[in-house]
Amino acid sequence: xxxxxxxxxxxxxxxxxxxxxxxxxxxxxxxxxQASIDDKGNYAIALNKKELGEPIRLMFKIAGYKRFTIKNVxxxxxYVDADIFLQPMDSEEKSAATIKYTLSDDPFNxxxxxxx
Numbered sequence: 001x002x003x004x005x006x007x008x009x010x011x012x013x014x015x016x017x018x019x020x021x022x023x024x025x026x027x028x029x030x031x032x033x034q035a036s037i038d039d040k041g042n043y044a045i046a047l048n049k050k051e052l053g054e055p056i057r058l059m060f061k062i063a064g065y066k067r068f069t070i071k072n073v074x075x076x077x078x079y080v081d082a083d084i085f086l087q088p089m090d091s092e093e094k095s096a097a098t099i100k101y102t103l104s105d106d107p108f109n110x111x112x113x114x115x116x
Contacts, residue, residue, distance in 0.1 A: 001048070001049040001050060002033060002046055002047065002048065002049065002078070003046070003047045003049050003052070003056075003073070003075065003077065003078065003079075003080065004044065004045070004046050004047075004078065004079050004080070005043075005044070005045045005046075005047070005058060005073075005079075005080045005081075005082060006042075006043065006044045006045075006079070006080075006081055006082075007042075007043060007081055007082040007083045007084060007097075008040075008041045008042055008043070008083045008084070009021045009037075009041045009043060009060060009062070009084045009086065010041055010083060010084065010085050010086070011065075011085075011086065011088070012085035012086055012087045012088075012091070012093065012095060012096065013087070013088060013091065015085075016041075017039075017040050017041025017042075018041050018062055018065070018086060019039045019040070019041060020062070020063070021037055021041065021043070021062050022037065022062075023035045023036075023037055023043070023045070029051065030048065030051045031047050031048050031051035031052050032045070032046075032047060032048075033046040033047060033048050034046040045058075049075060052075060054075060055071065055072045055073070056072070056073035056074075056075055057069055057070065057071050057072070057073070058070045058073060058082075060084045060086065060095075062086060064088060064089055065086035065087065065088060065089060065095065066086060066087045066088075066089060066091070066094065066095045067086075067095065068084055068085075068086060068095035068096065068097060070082055070097060070099065074101060077101045079101065080099065080100075080101055081099070081100045081101075082097050082098070082099045082100075083097060083098045084097045085097065085098075
């Protein structure tokens with residue numbers, strides 16, 4: 001039983017992709033099945049639901065930006081599409097996200113195509 005999380009990581013001010021994002025594999029255990037990120041800010045993470053605790057939380061932290069945590073991800077879902085809008089550290093605003101419990105309908109979502 002797999003939970004697939006996909007989306008883009010964007011600068012909240014410029015709306016441009018954050019191209020230096022990395023996935024910290026050290027923070028994952030047996031729950032991580034596969035993960036990838038590209039230089040256009042697209043990411044995809046496949047998680048083993050049987051290994052996930054509750055509540056499910058996903059943290060996005062990139063140097064120079066305020067971190068953002070998706071809290072209480074619905075474990076009953078199969079897909080989460082989350083575009084993450086990270087605020088620069090010097091911003092007064094909080095980072096945010098747009099979250100949908102559907103597979104991205106973007107036919108050019110190469111991250112999902114790679115993982116299938």
